[in-house]
Amino acid sequence: MRGQPGFFDVEDRLQRLSDLGDQLDAFARVVDFEMFRPELEAALCYSDRAKGGRPPFDPVMMFKILVIQASNTLSDDRAEFLINDRLSFMRFLGLGLADKAPDAKTIWFFRERLTTAGAIEGLFARFDQAVRAAGYIPMSGQIVDASLISAPKQRNSDGEKADIKAGRVPEAWQGHPAKLRQKDRDARWTLVFGKAREREDGTRHADIAIPVFGYKNHISIDRRHGFIRKWDVTDAAAHDGAMLRQGLLDRSNTASTVWADSAYRSKANEAFMDAHGFKSEVHRRKPKGRPMAPNVRRGNAARSAVRAAVEPVFSHQKGAMALTVRTVGIARAKAKIGLANLTYNIRRLVFHEHRAGLA
Incomplete structure (x- = not known):
């Protein structure tokens, strides 16, 4: 009958x-x-259902939903709709047309349980083990950098900002739990300085300072394969260089060379890398009030040719994945950014496997 679905229509599509x-x-x-x-099972701690009740959704399927969200920047409500709407989502999750899909609240609750348990780091480490087992061993050194991730802006008074920076809850917010849930006391403002442009008459515009509110995604990638090997999340005002000594370097990398921009150059960082067997290829800074020496400029140019490999990671996350933070608090922001880093590594593995003709 015309218009009636055939037996193999879904498979063909x-x-x-x-x-x-x-x-x-x-x-x-x-x-x-x-x-x-x-x-996932260790983090979720589901009961044995000895007292009955409706069984929970499969944790692996729920984790796949988080991967879908991270890859497509979907809210919980939008994810619920598209899971019911798209055949490609259903196939990935193992759902049939007659199967019940989790709703937005279920997705939110699942992610909250993983966030509370601090499970994202373990999931990331587990996938990194699989990447290494597939033959993608970190070698040829590592590249360290950070990227700003915007978060919902907070409209606070000067007094409230001072209290937040001092680690106090503003007096006007005390006794208002609903308001506190909407106030992000972990994110910070910072300035991003753009390069001055030259006018037609030869003069230059002043440097542009753009305020950004949110968090920073600190990563270390291996130079050869481009996988994120180490990562951490801080507020946007945190200094990049201080994170180098906070577990951001991958000691399992078979080469000891570390590339980074001049924000990571300090006596403390150089001493740390020297003490732990790392070879520094961190950019050198321009002397204050003096021109940079030609040999230093050439050295920085050579380092930039290698260090530039980290920029596609951030551009992919902010472009194709449209990474941003819509949550409140650094714990949820860390879960969101950690899932984005894990999803990027999944994409990277697919890229390498397809290029090698293995997938």
Whole structure:
């Protein structure tokens, strides 16, 4: 009968999506998501249901939803709608047309339990083990950098800002738990300085200072394969250089060289790297009030050619993945950014496997 769906229509449509390059289908073929089950079950601590009750959704399927959200920048409500709407999402999650999909509240609660348990770091480490087992051993040195991730701006008075910086809850907010839940006391303002542009008459504009409110994603990637190996999250005002000594360097990298921009050059960092067997290729700073020596300029140019490999990581996260923080508090921001870093590594593995003809 005309207009009535055929027996193989869904399978034909899914095959067509695969032929067109369904990203989630590539994820499923390259990554065995069952590897995350032990970490997920340990973090969630589901009961044995001895007293009955409705069984929870499969934790691996729920984790796949978080991967979908991180890869497509979806809110919980939007994710609920698209899971019910898109065949590619259903296939990735293992859902049929007649199966019940989790709603927005269930997705939020699942992510909250992982955040409270601090499980994102363990999930990231588990996938890094799988990447190494696949032959992508970190070698040829590492590149360190940080990127600002914007968060919802807070409209606070000067007194409230002073209290927040001092670690106090403003008096006007005390006794108002609903208001406190909407106030991000962990994110900070910082300034991003743009380079001055030259006018037509040869003079230059003043440097542009752009205020940004949010957090920083600090990462270390291996030079050869481009995977994120170490990461951390701070408020936007944190100094990049101080993070170098806070566990950001990957000691398992088979080469000891570290590339970074001049924000990471300090006597403390140089002494730390020297004491732990790292070779510094950190950019040198321009002497104050004097021109940079030609040999130093050439050295920085050579370092920039290597260090530039970290920029596509941030551009991919902010471009294709449209990474931003909509949550309140650094714990949730760390979970959101950590999931984005893990999802980037999944994308990176798919890229390498396809290039090698293994997927």
